[in-house]
Amino acid sequence: MKAVRLLPLILLLAAMAQAQDYLNCKFAPGWEQSGSRRQYTADNLFEYKDGGAEGYLIYGFAHMRGIDCKLGGDTLSIDVSEMGDADLAYGMFSANRDPGLPIAKIGMGGQIQRQSALFAKGKYFVELVDVAASADSDHTAEMKAFAAGIEQRIEGRSTAPEALQWFPQQDLTSTRLVPESVLGLRELKRGYVASYKQGQAFIVQEASPESAAEVLKKLRGRFDGASSAQVGDEAFQAKTQYLGGICIFRKGRTLAGYTNLPEPQGAASLAAQLAARIP
Amino acid sequence: MKQKTSCRDFLSAGMMIPVAGMSSKLGLWQPSGESASSAGSSPVKLDYRTLGRTGLKVTTMGFGCMITSDPSVITRAADLGINYFDTARGYQHGNNERMVAAALGARRKQVVLSTKSAAPDKDALLKELETSLRELNTDYVDIWYLHAKGSPAEVRDDMIEAQQLAKKQGKIRFAGVSTHGGQQQLLPWMAQKGVFDVVLAGYNFSMDSSMDQALQAAAKSGMGVVAMKVMAGGFRGPKPGDPVQDKLKQKGALLAALKWVINKPYVTTTIPSITDMDQLDEDMQSMSQPFSSSDNKLLAEHLEQIRPLYCRMCGKCDGACQKGLPVADMLRCLTYADGYRQFALARERFLELPPEKVAVRCGDCAECTVKCPHGVQVPERMARAQELFA
Numbered sequence: 001m002k003a004v005r006l007l008p009l010i011l012l013l014a015a016m017a018q019a020q021d022y023l024n025c026k027f028a029p030g031w032e033q034s035g036s037r038r039q040y041t042a043d044n045l046f047e048y049k050d051g052g053a054e055g056y057l058i059y060g061f062a063h064m065r066g067i068d069c070k071l072g073g074d075t076l077s078i079d080v081s082e083m084g085d086a087d088l089a090y091g092m093f094s095a096n097r098d099p100g101l102p103i104a105k106i107g108m109g110g111q112i113q114r115q116s117a118l119f120a121k122g123k124y125f126v127e128l129v130d131v132a133a134s135a136d137s138d139h140t141a142e143m144k145a146f147a148a149g150i151e152q153r154i155e156g157r158s159t160a161p162e163a164l165q166w167f168p169q170q171d172l173t174s175t176r177l178v179p180e181s182v183l184g185l186r187e188l189k190r191g192y193v194a195s196y197k198q199g200q201a202f203i204v205q206e207a208s209p210e211s212a213a214e215v216l217k218k219l220r221g222r223f224d225g226a227s228s229a230q231v232g233d234e235a236f237q238a239k240t241q242y243l244g245g246i247c248i249f250r251k252g253r254t255l256a257g258y259t260n261l262p263e264p265q266g267a268a269s270l271a272a273q274l275a276a277r278i279p
Numbered sequence: 280m281k282q283k284t285s286c287r288d289f290l291s292a293g294m295m296i297p298v299a300g301m302s303s304k305l306g307l308w309q310p311s312g313e314s315a316s317s318a319g320s321s322p323v324k325l326d327y328r329t330l331g332r333t334g335l336k337v338t339t340m341g342f343g344c345m346i347t348s349d350p351s352v353i354t355r356a357a358d359l360g361i362n363y364f365d366t367a368r369g370y371q372h373g374n375n376e377r378m379v380a381a382a383l384g385a386r387r388k389q390v391v392l393s394t395k396s397a398a399p400d401k402d403a404l405l406k407e408l409e410t411s412l413r414e415l416n417t418d419y420v421d422i423w424y425l426h427a428k429g430s431p432a433e434v435r436d437d438m439i440e441a442q443q444l445a446k447k448q449g450k451i452r453f454a455g456v457s458t459h460g461g462q463q464q465l466l467p468w469m470a471q472k473g474v475f476d477v478v479l480a481g482y483n484f485s486m487d488s489s490m491d492q493a494l495q496a497a498a499k500s501g502m503g504v505v506a507m508k509v510m511a512g513g514f515r516g517p518k519p520g521d522p523v524q525d526k527l528k529q530k531g532a533l534l535a536a537l538k539w540v541i542n543k544p545y546v547t548t549t550i551p552s553i554t555d556m557d558q559l560d561e562d563m564q565s566m567s568q569p570f571s572s573s574d575n576k577l578l579a580e581h582l583e584q585i586r587p588l589y590c591r592m593c594g595k596c597d598g599a600c601q602k603g604l605p606v607a608d609m610l611r612c613l614t615y616a617d618g619y620r621q622f623a624l625a626r627e628r629f630l631e632l633p634p635e636k637v638a639v640r641c642g643d644c645a646e647c648t649v650k651c652p653h654g655v656q657v658p659e660r661m662a663r664a665q666e667l668f669a
């Protein structure tokens with residue numbers, strides 16, 4: 001009877017142990033744990049990341065668990081942060097990745113370098129940093145081994161956010177999730193931005209077509225000389241001082257558009273292509 | 280009912296101030312060729328101070344670039360006349376420096392640009408500086424900070440050598456240290472050391488008066504004082520749903536917090552984190568509006584909410600504890616932990632107390648003899664300190 005009563009607790013502890021199993025120094029041979037595990041919440045992340053903590057908090061940071069592993073003179077720091085949701089975890093990865101390097105297929109996306117690795121899976125953002133290696137040492141193999149071991153033990157989505165597929169792929173240089181004020185505009189609360197060889201595109205999803213229409217109206221009011229454009233359900237284009245030629249449209253509950261182009265007409269033409277890809 | 284001006288009245292009045300020259304629509308979204316400041320009915324007012332011994336004239340409101348969502352916000356700030364921009368090598372694994380470089384473009388040499396490195400030794404620091412220069416697309420940075428130091432021991436001689444060497448090589452103009460905690464120890468040490476030109480310190484209205492004195496002394500020694508965490512994020516981290524944070528987010532409250540810092544003559548400039556155009560517009564008002572009694576009231580309301588936690592170090596509780604505990608010192612330890620996020624430092628300071636004081640447990644007293652005139656809940660706070668550190 002007592003064992004039955006304790007069963008939920010045992011299961012809970014087992015689940016917690018499994019969930020934390022990703023903090024393991026044995027994913028690559030020879031590495032040993034150094035010191036105790038660390039844990040931070042939004043309240044005390046400043047202790048660990050100093051001013052950089054703000055960069056986590058805007059992505060809905062909930063908590064971080066970490067561990068240090070040693071091999072000879074090298075110390076590998078592993079930090080696994082739980083973000084607000086999977087999209088925000090991807091956003092954290094996209095904000096921190098090197099835009100000059102390709103994205104590897106680890107979780108929703110990752111990057112492995114000689115002395116560091118980053119990836120996001122589910123609502124988790126994972127950072128590996130070899131903090132004490134000499135500048136010349138190449139730990140790519142270990143980084144891959146650790147990333148693979150951690151990735152296998154983290155639950156959650158392994159596919160990048162669907163909206164990223166809607167961006168035209170030609171001349172695309174990078175994509176990222178912006179957690180607030182997309183394009184520096186408060187009305188565009190959270191969304192995706194794609195950078196191209198020339199210009200950038202964005203996608204923001206509102207709760208309903210009505211709220212999207214309201215936001216579009218407010219945005220249009222910001223731009224002197226805006227004129228209507230034939231894109232999506234409704235659209236406008238304008239030439240602006242800081243975002244260049246722009247075209248912003250609404251399709252259902254989605255707001256999207258192109259900016260930073262020489263002329264608004266060019267932005268409208270590209271926006272039409274983007275609108276065709278949005279379901 | 281009528282004789283008293285409410286905060287809401289003040290805020291409404293504040294929103295009517297004619298700042299069309301910097302308003303989002305008139306200032307920002309003009310067709311190319313029209314400058315932001317010429318478009319409106321009144322120009323943006325810029326307020327300058329000299330950054331200590333550097334002699335640099337900087338706007339009292341600078342720009343913290345770390346969480347800015349789009350480079351256009353930084354570009355516009357530079358066009359509006361803001362001339363101090365701050366980033367760090369570590370922000371977003373270097374992406375922030377790239378974004379700042381792209382945003383400033385040809386404006387780079389018209390502004391004061393600072394970055395930071397948290398590298399652990401001289402060689403690593405100098406290597407990171409080279410990376411910063413490359414990513415920022417510049418030959419030099421105006422101020423190069425040793426990033427996030429919490430005590431004199433963390434600022435090693437070889438780090439200072441790195442700064443001096445970089446100065447000689449013309450890669451940096453001035454040397455600084457950024458600090459989030461342990462400022463009461465670090466600032467006097469920096470002032471005495473005499474090799475630092477600028478200090479970047481967390482400072483806001485919720486901090487106790489010892490910080491005022493430490494910063495005044497720093498400024499008096501010739502260092503330029505740059506304030507960060509001016510919106511009180513340094514006292515309590517942003518936490519969704521937290522009523523204190525929610526209150527601070529109400530219209531005008533953040534501006535009041537910024538004006539409070541700018542109102543201090545020993546602070547040269549500030550680097551609020553700015554995410555979008557609207558916040559830039561609001562923060563710009565800090566240079567054209569004086570810190571008013573209404574601002575004071577607004578911040579006092581905010582402080583009222585943290586009053587049970589917040590020791591002003593007035594000394595009125597000295598000798599009041601029947602067990603002889605140094606109440607203010609113990610509460611200060613708690614402030615290190617809760618306010619400045621320096622748990623290790625807090626515990627270290629706590630354990631410096633005599634063992635017989637460390638052993639006292641406030642819960643053992645039937646009644647507390649300490650009554651704080653400012654409303655700090657002394658028994659609860661002391662018990663928390665003992666629970667955390669003893």
